[in-house]
Amino acid sequence: MSARKHKLINKPDNIVDEMLDGFCAAYSHIVRRAGDRLVLRAQPKAAGKVGLVMGGGSGHEPAMLGWIGPGLLDVNIVGDIFTAPGPERILAGIRAADRGAGALLCVSHHEGDRLNAELALEFCQAEGIDDVDMVILYDDISSAPKSRESDRRGTAGLFFVWKMLGAFCEGDADLAAAKALAQKVRDNTRSLAMSLSSCASPVTGEVMFELNEGDMEIGMGLHGEIGRGRQQALSADATIDLMLPPILADLPFQAGDEVLVLLNNSGSLTLMELFILYRRVAFKLREVGIRVYKSWIGPYATTLETAGFALSLCRVDEQLKALWDAPANGAYMKQL
């Protein structure tokens, strides 16, 4: 077993609560903390609009904390490191998000998230809460082959759903329309990640998996789940040349399409590396006649301190472009 990594924490048991204390203190004009690790908008959205709820493990900051706010999501139920919150806490989140038009529970597709979401919906049913639904979100092409899209896991590309679904639910959409919009964005999104390093659990101090210096793994999940296999690490251009074609072929994205591009930092790559990677993405997309509508580069859904990135593309039409450009004010997602 490798040496323990030093992390700037206090007591391992207090990591999540102390992180939430700090986050909510820093961004008290946007969010507030309530109940058992719920993070809510400081000012709830107007009555009569569909509430958006998202649970998830920690270790992916600023996801989902940074996505609570006007034009985005309403409630985040925060779990332990890489651990989905339990159903009673999700139920509390659903209640907190309900502004009279019901709530949509957004689920990043992982076993723990899905099982707890299903239990939470059964609890809702038992309590007579019927204006609630859930949508399972996934985007990672490495986790199951094409035609088995619904087996895929949720990763950084869910970014596009939060932004556009959030904007959509500032309008007068009902619950069914909100779910359909989330599915539309999901079904137009594809992602693939790579990693140059592992990360260490702040709870146990142990590295989550072994990855030799000088190697890389394509297709890593958001918790360091193994991907398509390991190989020698390549240059920035060669890495993009390896990763972009399977993403394009999967949807498929075609000449004439307009796309949003996310280059998500998994933790500890430099912005310099991400810009160099993006340069190649832009060049290759231009080469095949795909137009980039907008791009985002930075740490949005991280895997602790992993050195790696995810490349996500979302095909957009006029409706989605308008939703993308709508205002948003989360701590880590601003759109003027």
Place this chain on the structure above:
Amino acid sequence: MMTIRAAQLAAMMQAIARRVTAERELLNRLDAALGDGDHGTSISAAFNAAAADIAALDQPSASDLWTAAAKAMLNRMGGASGALFGTFFLKGVPPLRGKDRLNKSDMEAALLAGLQGVKARGKAEVGDKTMVDALEPAVLAFAAAEEFADGWRQAAEGARAGAESTRELPARRGRAKYLGERARGHIDPGATTIALLFEAIDGWWTGKA
């Protein structure tokens, strides 16, 4: 016919919590090979919470005990493990309702309902390298036995053999499924927890009986 009083179940839950806590580091190590390495920490916290919550109940019925255990699993643990261990206890509640003294067939009904619940929730069968590999043989062995004593002993043996059998299996469910063939050679931590659970119950029973 031997019966268990509800109050005795509190001691059973404490025995499970002690055993799982004693093996916390082992469970973390097993999980490190297949997951994120904290199964021992989270499952021991959940069983300790269950034991403490149960100790705080005033004259609990058997179904109160099972409900408290379910809530501790669901709320303190979270993740897939929380949902599955929680479901195991949650589904055992209806067969225990209204009973102050449990005979073997009452316990059997609760364990069988829990097993069915876990299999339905996790969509796992024996051979998928999950807790079901230990839970199903344990519960079926308990059900096949005539008396509590034989039942607990055979359940513990069945669970341990089932947990060991996961070593040579590829992973098909949960986060470990992405390891696929690379999961061979590692025992499933959830199945190991089930083995510890039934061994603790057997130890508690033989210490008492």
